[in-house]
Amino acid sequence: QVQLVESGGGLVQAGGSLRLSCVASGRTFSSTSAFGWFRQAPGNEREFVGSINWSAGYRLYADSVKGRFTIARDNAKNTVYLEMNSLKPGDTAVYYCALGRGYTPRQAEQYDNWGQGTQVTVSS
Numbered sequence: 001q002v003q004l005v006e007s008g009g010g011l012v013q014a015g016g017s018l019r020l021s022c023v024a025s026g027r028t029f030s031s032t033s034a035f036g037w038f039r040q041a042p043g044n045e046r047e048f049v050g051s052i053n054w055s056a057g058y059r060l061y062a063d064s065v066k067g068r069f070t071i072a073r074d075n076a077k078n079t080v081y082l083e084m085n086s087l088k089p090g091d092t093a094v095y096y097c098a099l100g101r102g103y104t105p106r107q108a109e110q111y112d113n114w115g116q117g118t119q120v121t122v123s124s
Contacts, residue, residue, distance in 0.1 A: 022097030
């Protein structure tokens with residue numbers, strides 16, 4: 001059974017940085033495995049942030065975070081990271097890590113496993 005555990009959320013001032021981690025366990029990952037980051041603010045739909053292919057490292061980002069957020073992976077540690085810089089109050093949300101299929105999937109329906117989420121709050 002796949003488990004995804006996020007960590008690294010917290011409270012930060014606008015302009016600051018945070019790094020989220022997602023540790024995956026329970027199976028091995030193939031060339032068609034991809035990890036994604038999504039976020040959900042109160043009253044909003046879950047929003048795609050970015051994704052990374054596990055083996056090739058292809059990345060895809062939402063326009064709203066492009067140039068500020070970076071996704072990376074450490075295959076040896078089964079860990080995916082979301083480095084967030086130049087944070088804005090609009091980035092405040094619960095951030096979720098997910099495991100899916102494809103090169104750089106961006107639809108929630110393409111993901112089969114989800115973490116419990118970690119809260120990120122950006123103050124102005």
